[in-house]
Amino acid sequence: MAHVFAACSMCGGEVVPKQIRHTYHWDSRLFVFEDVPAGVCVQCNEAYFTAETVKTMEKTVLNKIRPRHTMRVPVYGYAETAMA
16 A cells, blocks of 8 residues: 655645655765655645665665666766856
């Protein structure tokens, strides 16, 4: 049974279940999870996760499970880009 989400705490919009791509930060490292079950606000796009979903992502990172694939990610300094 799908989780029923409350209204968005940011804007009050309706939160609907979706599968999303989520960036997860742990110990100064960046991980990307695809096809993550989440509740997403139809107005502001804020994402919400169940405790079970967050625990699954945390266990994946802590147990160093082999990723589906890896990707290179560019990193920008805001001050440098604001002046461009």
